[in-house]
Amino acid sequence: MSTAIVRTVTASELRDPDVLAEAGRGPIGVYDVRRQESLVLTSRASFDTDQRLQSCLGLLAHAVVELSRDDPSSAALGEAGYVADWLPADRAWWLRHFAEAVAAGVAEGSTEPITGFIAFASAADSAVPSRLEATISVASLSPAMAAKLKPKQP
């Protein structure tokens, strides 16, 4: 598959419905909404007919817009709606990695990297098993080791 940069737009320009519609047909890029980095639009060769991939590309474009708002709508994010409740820094993390997943999906001609990322990240709010966060007692350390390690401040 060959792609070429058509032009770049900023995240804020994506608020224009015409630009958003264009982006929905094929944006690829890694960007940071908080720094207003450019979104790269590319021409498409082989994935024009893949509706599922097309849908993922549209989701990326909508996510760029929605997650730049102070109060993003989970409904607008569809299956990725869980991100709307995250802290801004976590939303930025999600968007950066989601863009990477979309780029990988386009490169592979598959939605698996994209849906796989959405599913993986959706479990981030689940409780971490307590035994995996096992508390290490300072009292159990040897005096030499206890002298070296400094506990974090509460």
Place this chain on the structure above:
Amino acid sequence: MRIVRVGGRNVWRLAHIERTPHASPWVAEAEEFLLEGRAAFHLRRPGTTMLAVMDETFIAAAILYADPIFQDCNRLGSLAVDHRQRGRGVGRLLFASMLTEAFLSASYAVWLVHSDNAAMLHISRHDPPVSHESVDESGYAVFFAERT
């Protein structure tokens, strides 16, 4: 086999690591944490690294993050090897890479090993420069290593 960093572009490959059939609870817990996304809780925090062993696709993965208790210390979190790939040195390769990664940003590394995990206990006691071994409240062996 090669070590790769796990991120948005390839995290989907974690689903290719087959979970251990009829696994003990401690194995199932670690695999579920790593492979079904709970690890993303840590992954979205700065300083967290997830590495995987790639051999056509992912065959093992592990996570490293800042220890919640001690300063200047990284926790080598769960490490999962596809049960079909065990015995090839995959876990040892990944563990060594994790330890190297841990010492890039901290002076100490800590990891916990279940008392029934004979392979990991052996690796922990023979491969790295272990500074300390003890047993925590839940019965896991606790290993500390210091950057040299």
